[in-house]
Amino acid sequence: MKRIQEGIYQIVSPFPEYERKEAYRLRDDMEEHPRVTKGLPYIMPYAITSRGETLLVDCGWATDDSYDALSEQLNEIGIGIDDITKLVLTHAHPDHCGLAGRLHDEAKCKVYMHEIEIDFLRSRYTEPEEILEKMNVWLKEHGVQEDDVEDLERGSMPVRFFVATVKPDNPVKGGETIDVGDFTFEVIWTPGHSPGHICLYEPNHRLMISGDHILPMISPNVSLHPQQRENPLQDYIDSLEKIADMKVDRVLPAHEWDIDWFKKRVTELLTHHESRLDEMVAAVGVEGEATAADVARRIRWNTGSFDSFAAWMKRAAIGETLAHLRFLVGNDRLRRYQRDGVTYFANS
Ligand SMILES: [Zn+2]
Numbered sequence: 001m002k003r004i005q006e007g008i009y010q011i012v013s014p015f016p017e018y019e020r021k022e023a024y025r026l027r028d029d030m031e032e033h034p035r036v037t038k039g040l041p042y043i044m045p046y047a048i049t050s051r052g053e054t055l056l057v058d059c060g061w062a063t064d065d066s067y068d069a070l071s072e073q074l075n076e077i078g079i080g081i082d083d084i085t086k087l088v089l090t091h092a093h094p095d096h097c098g099l100a101g102r103l104h105d106e107a108k109c110k111v112y113m114h115e116i117e118i119d120f121l122r123s124r125y126t127e128p129e130e131i132l133e134k135m136n137v138w139l140k141e142h143g144v145q146e147d148d149v150e151d152l153e154r155g156s157m158p159v160r161f162f163v164a165t166v167k168p169d170n171p172v173k174g175g176e177t178i179d180v181g182d183f184t185f186e187v188i189w190t191p192g193h194s195p196g197h198i199c200l201y202e203p204n205h206r207l208m209i210s211g212d213h214i215l216p217m218i219s220p221n222v223s224l225h226p227q228q229r230e231n232p233l234q235d236y237i238d239s240l241e242k243i244a245d246m247k248v249d250r251v252l253p254a255h256e257w258d259i260d261w262f263k264k265r266v267t268e269l270l271t272h273h274e275s276r277l278d279e280m281v282a283a284v285g286v287e288g289e290a291t292a293a294d295v296a297r298r299i300r301w302n303t304g305s306f307d308s309f310a311a312w313m314k315r316a317a318i319g320e321t322l323a324h325l326r327f328l329v330g331n332d333r334l335r336r337y338q339r340d341g342v343t344y345f346a347n348s
Pocket residue numbers: 091093193212
């Protein structure tokens with residue numbers, strides 16, 4: 001646990017592959033020696049406590065170790081799980097919302113989430129049949145070979161067992177405020193990484209709880225997949241521009257570590273996508289055509305080669321490639337067409 005300022009605390013919650021003590025150690029070590037790891041070791045929920053109220057932003061995976069980590073660190077600040085009055089989920093990824101059901105049952109807290117994300121809790125975790133079917137069609141459409149389709153399609157199914165779903169009782173759209181004692185957070189809708197991703201902004205204390213929208217070192221995954229909006233990279237860039245001029249002294253992200261160079265990071269992320277877009281255009285080639293799977297295999301990934309990725313990472317890489325290709329179509333730098341049920345991209 002790290003005290004950000006009076007009343008605001010950063011919690012470290014382990015991913016299922018890591019013991020919590022190891023996650024605590026890695027949290028400190030990674031800030032000291034910044035690096036990109038192949039999988040994430042931890043997520044950082046934030047506890048905001050003021051005048052008898054406690055807001056928790058994101059909550060970690062639904063494992064006992066993650067629950068114990070949360071409980072142990074809340075105890076260090078003099079409160080317990082029971083004291084949580086409000087829970088905000090920045091988006092529906094399992095590391096952010098996994099424990100929500102259990103916390104809701106035990107603390108009887110109000111749960112806030114963007115209205116778009118709420119249905120993902122059902123369609124991804126409790127009734128995934130329909131999404132699996134759509135994923136199958138989608139993978140084939142984007143050039144994944146028949147032999148690999150099943151692996152990639154089911155790539156993220158194991159995570160289902162690490163989510164105790166909840167039905168958020170306070171859907172938000174962005175623009176609302178959430179009070180916690182002396183703090184007032186503005187809900188900002190920042191689609192891109194996920195369609196209903198939200199950040200929380202505290203203008204008086206100049207804090208931005210950024211979820212997975214802004215991370216200090218990793219460029220957040222922005223993927224086009226069957227549950228995304230039409231052009232997620234355009235959404236993501238618009239969402240960065242939407243917050244770029246806000247007065248922020250400290251960014252509190254959900255992974256890696258907190259930073260005090262908000263503006264510079266926003267600019268870096270925008271620049272990163274510009275160069276990534278150029279790289280994708282080059283990978284499609286001046287002549288010829290390519291599927292999203294072809295391009296994903298040709299471009300460089302800073303976590304290793306595409307072929308060394310686990311199934312869920314391959315799928316994320318294809319989705320990320322596709323988000324860029326779709327953006328380029330929107331900007332008339334590429335054209336897109338279908339042949340025999342497969343989508344191809346070519347330079348225009
Ligand atoms: Zn996420």
